[in-house]
Amino acid sequence: MQVGVSVPNFSRLGTREAVVEIAQQAEALGYDSIWTTDHVMVQKGQEIPYGHILEALTTLSYLAALTQRVRLGTSVIVFPQRNPVLVAKEAATLDQLSGGRLILGLGAGWNEREFASLGVDFHDRGRRLDEYIGVLRELWTASEPRFEGRYVAFSDILFSPRPMQPNGPPIWLGGGSPAALRRAARLCDAWHPVGIGVARFADGMRRIAELANGRQVVGSLRINTAIGRTLPEVWTASGQVQETLSGSVDEVVARIKEYQAAGLSYLVTYLSDMRRFAAEVRPALL
Numbered sequence: 001m002q003v004g005v006s007v008p009n010f011s012r013l014g015t016r017e018a019v020v021e022i023a024q025q026a027e028a029l030g031y032d033s034i035w036t037t038d039h040v041m042v043q044k045g046q047e048i049p050y051g052h053i054l055e056a057l058t059t060l061s062y063l064a065a066l067t068q069r070v071r072l073g074t075s076v077i078v079f080p081q082r083n084p085v086l087v088a089k090e091a092a093t094l095d096q097l098s099g100g101r102l103i104l105g106l107g108a109g110w111n112e113r114e115f116a117s118l119g120v121d122f123h124d125r126g127r128r129l130d131e132y133i134g135v136l137r138e139l140w141t142a143s144e145p146r147f148e149g150r151y152v153a154f155s156d157i158l159f160s161p162r163p164m165q166p167n168g169p170p171i172w173l174g175g176g177s178p179a180a181l182r183r184a185a186r187l188c189d190a191w192h193p194v195g196i197g198v199a200r201f202a203d204g205m206r207r208i209a210e211l212a213n214g215r216q217v218v219g220s221l222r223i224n225t226a227i228g229r230t231l232p233e234v235w236t237a238s239g240q241v242q243e244t245l246s247g248s249v250d251e252v253v254a255r256i257k258e259y260q261a262a263g264l265s266y267l268v269t270y271l272s273d274m275r276r277f278a279a280e281v282r283p284a285l286l
Helices: 016-028 054-063 083-099 111-117 125-139 180-189 198-211 249-261 274-286
Strands: 002-006 031-035 070-075 102-107 171-172 219-227 245-249 266-273
Touching: 002 102, 002 274, 016 054, 016 274, 031 054, 054 070, 054 083, 070 274, 083 102, 102 125, 102 266, 125 180, 125 219, 171 180, 180 198, 198 219, 198 249, 219 249, 219 274, 245 249, 266 274
Parallel strands: 002 031, 002 266, 031 070, 070 102, 102 171, 219 245, 219 266
Antiparallel strands: none
């Protein structure tokens, strides 16, 4: 199993000093990847936790120059809020400059007020996301990129450089809705929900396998983790309790193995003690 560390590029740890320290420690301790999350402009009353946030791709570009080995992931870019051609260029550039280390996590988004602030229709975000993923694939792989969609059209254009990774960075799909499962199965390289339980994760992986027509879709999960203590409940914007991994080393290992049996092969986690997890939990997962 591969394990990545979420770099908290927001709230009180959203500083240059903190993100650099966490990223470099994660690499030194042998973790496989580091991850940033995305919001652009939340409104007053939504200050916690994203009122202060370093931009996700810019932060990874900075950390790419200060690391050598770890993969660089976004968990996840709210893609319908952004210009897909510009994101394609940003991602290709980061992949080139990092030596082919980018994983591009994308999602439809949930914050209707943020969409409104950015002048983007919230209600067609799913259609936009589907089309925008097609834009990425076309620009990253076609020798003469052409696209004619509902929201994006281009032809007779030059797009260079392409990403270093031959087919472009892997695209991981965030979200746990039925639409997200269909999108992950049809269009993406991995499913990457946040804080869902084992049963729901297993159901999602089964559904993706049914829809993927033989394509291999990686099972990933982002989840908060603590060793030796119990984490408090965290509620999502939709009013659901987010699952966490916490308790003794044995309890955390046992829970991760339940996720593994359900199809998990890549864990991305917020960690309060990276050293202890690396020393006591990871060896039990190999």
